[in-house]
Amino acid sequence: MEIRFVTPEARGAGALAVVVGVDGGMGATARAIDEASGGLLRRALELAGLPLDRGQIVDVVVPAAAGWDRVLLWAVPTPEVLPVKDAVELGAGLATAALARKLERLTLLVEAAGDAVTLGLVEGTALRSYRFDQFKPAKTNGAKKLAALNVATPHAVALAAAWPAREAVVAGTHLARDLVNRPANSLDTDAFVAAAKELTSLGVEVTVLDRAAMAELGMGALLGVAQGSRMPPYTVLMHWRGAGDDRAPLALVGKGVVFDSGGLSLKPPKSMETMKCDMAGAATVVGALHALARRQAKANVVGAIGLVENMPSSTAQRPGDVVTSLAGKTIEVLNTDAEGRLVLADVLAHVKATQKPQAMIDFATLTGAIIVALGYEHAGLFANDDDLAAKLLDAGEATGETLWRMPLGKGYTKQLESPIADLKNIGKPGQAGASIGAAFLEAFVGDGPWAHVDLAATSFTESEHPVGGRGGTGWGVRLVDRLVQDAFEG
Ligand code: BES
Ligand code: MN
Ligand code: ZN
Numbered sequence: 295m296e297i298r299f300v301t302p303e304a305r306g307a308g309a310l311a312v313v314v315g316v317d318g319g320m321g322a323t324a325r326a327i328d329e330a331s332g333g334l335l336r337r338a339l340e341l342a343g344l345p346l347d348r349g350q351i352v353d354v355v356v357p358a359a360a361g362w363d364r365v366l367l368w369a370v371p372t373p374e375v376l377p378v379k380d381a382v383e384l385g386a387g388l389a390t391a392a393l394a395r396k397l398e399r400l401t402l403l404v405e406a407a408g409d410a411v412t413l414g415l416v417e418g419t420a421l422r423s424y425r426f427d428q429f430k431p432a433k434t435n436g437a438k439k440l441a442a443l444n445v446a447t448p449h450a451v452a453l454a455a456a457w458p459a460r461e462a463v464v465a466g467t468h469l470a471r472d473l474v475n476r477p478a479n480s481l482d483t484d485a486f487v488a489a490a491k492e493l494t495s496l497g498v499e500v501t502v503l504d505r506a507a508m509a510e511l512g513m514g515a516l517l518g519v520a521q522g523s524r525m526p527p528y529t530v531l532m533h534w535r536g537a538g539d540d541r542a543p544l545a546l547v548g549k550g551v552v553f554d555s556g557g558l559s560l561k562p563p564k565s566m567e568t569m570k571c572d573m574a575g576a577a578t579v580v581g582a583l584h585a586l587a588r589r590q591a592k593a594n595v596v597g598a599i600g601l602v603e604n605m606p607s608s609t610a611q612r613p614g615d616v617v618t619s620l621a622g623k624t625i626e627v628l629n630t631d632a633e634g635r636l637v638l639a640d641v642l643a644h645v646k647a648t649q650k651p652q653a654m655i656d657f658a659t660l661t662g663a664i665i666v667a668l669g670y671e672h673a674g675l676f677a678n679d680d681d682l683a684a685k686l687l688d689a690g691e692a693t694g695e696t697l698w699r700m701p702l703g704k705g706y707t708k709q710l711e712s713p714i715a716d717l718k719n720i721g722k723p724g725q726a727g728a729s730i731g732a733a734f735l736e737a738f739v740g741d742g743p744w745a746h747v748d749l750a751a752t753s754f755t756e757s758e759h760p761v762g763g764r765g766g767t768g769w770g771v772r773l774v775d776r777l778v779q780d781a782f783e784g
Contacts (some may be wrong), residue, residue, distance in 0.1 A: 334745020
């Protein structure tokens with residue numbers, strides 16, 4: 295979407311959205327438009343009944359003499375001090391309303407909002423103006439999307455200067471959505487590597503480990519998952535060095551299973567339908583790196599993603615196979631569908647050993663159990679460090695990409711004991727599956743702050759999410775952006 299910031303004018307053309315208070319309060323420009331329309335705006339507000347609901351839109355057709363075709367009076371509560379995440383959510387509602395009215399261009403008049411609120415409203419509108427149209431381009435009379443937004447504000451100059459940093463985050467979110475939405479026959483592991491390499495144009499250094507390099511390093515856990523597919527596996531490292539020194543980086547690690555059939559522990563058909571989304575953790579990492587690099591974040595951040603396809607075949611790993619991980623620990627693979635933890639075990643250990651990160655956070659669609667525990671409301675957070683956990687929880691609250699802390703502990707670790715290997719990859723059925731997955735990862739992260747975010751629910755939805763839409767949500771890009779801004783920059 296094309297966004298411009300302009301100075302408010304009473305006369306214009308096309309559709310105009312006007313921010314009004316829930317009490318119907320209007321700014322000076324809005325009052326001038328009301329006057330030019332013979333008081334229609336005021337009357338429409340009164341007919342709608344004051345106070346308006348939060349986010350309510352009152353449609354008014356104004357006389358041709360007023361210039362505008364139509365005015366959408368849009369109720370935004372306390373625009374001076376509204377929390378930014380609420381502004382984002384309201385902004386997304388405006389995009390939905392524009393879509394419902396088939397508007398492709400819109401002017402938004404915001405006269406009395408704080409700058410952070412105005413930016414939040416615009417960010418929400420931009421976030422929600424997304425369509426995945428690789429395979430179904432918008433037809434002339436089909437679903438359209440809002441393509442251009444003129445933001446009319448008395449602070450046009452300051453906001454135009456501040457917007458690009460937010461636009462970077464919107465673009466990173468849309469990139470993550472595109473990656474998740476692409477099916478595995480479009481986004482295979484090679485295509486994912488190509489997408490990651492595009493970050494080089496933003497100043498990110500990208501290095502790729504192929505099968506031979508990973509075999510040399512001893513990444514037997516990741517390679518075991520990959521061996522059933524003809525698609526080659528990769529580990530991709532992405533360095534953003536924005537701190538201007540050699541400070542230890544924040545490491546972001548992502549599960550990138552481009553398709554999860556379950557392997558020989560094959561999933562039933564229904565569960566497999568959405569398993570193109572099993573690379574959403576890696577998509578979040580790539581999207582976040584895109585956002586951070588594009589807004590020139592003053593932090594050192596390294597992204598690392600493990601890319602594999604989990605398939606059944608005569609070369610696939612069997613239940614009962616024992617693999618040796620990069621960390622040297624042997625793993626009895628009792629269920630080939632618990633593959634994400636095998637991939638991450640090696641990538642986490644590699645990052646820990648080679649990058650010496652100040653903190654390490656992994657993002658993974660790791661377990662169906664986290665959906666059972668938390669639904670689609672929060673992602674699951676597991677951490678060995680209260681300070682890192684608190685920072686993540688705060689960033690979640692600030693952005694609306696919320697986390698709920700879940701337990702680790704000896705009891706879960708104990709379930710992973712194997713009679714023939716250092717550990718096995720599953721625990722007891724029906725018992726705290728998300729914590730078991732996290733406890734498995736914990737065995738490979740060593741000491742130092744680490745957090746695991748299970749986004750199996752939040753990264754993909756089959757119903758419409760208010761901000762994220764349908765399909766890939768890009769969940770986590772805004773969270774990481776906020777975390778870096780608040781806790782790792784400056
Ligand atoms: N990719 C799945 C988890 C998943 C489920 C993601 C639903 C998104 C939506 C993961 O690899 C998996 O299959 N986990 C198993 C683990 C079990 C075999 C211990 C699960 O959750 O059933
Ligand atoms: Mn699986
Ligand atoms: Zn999986």
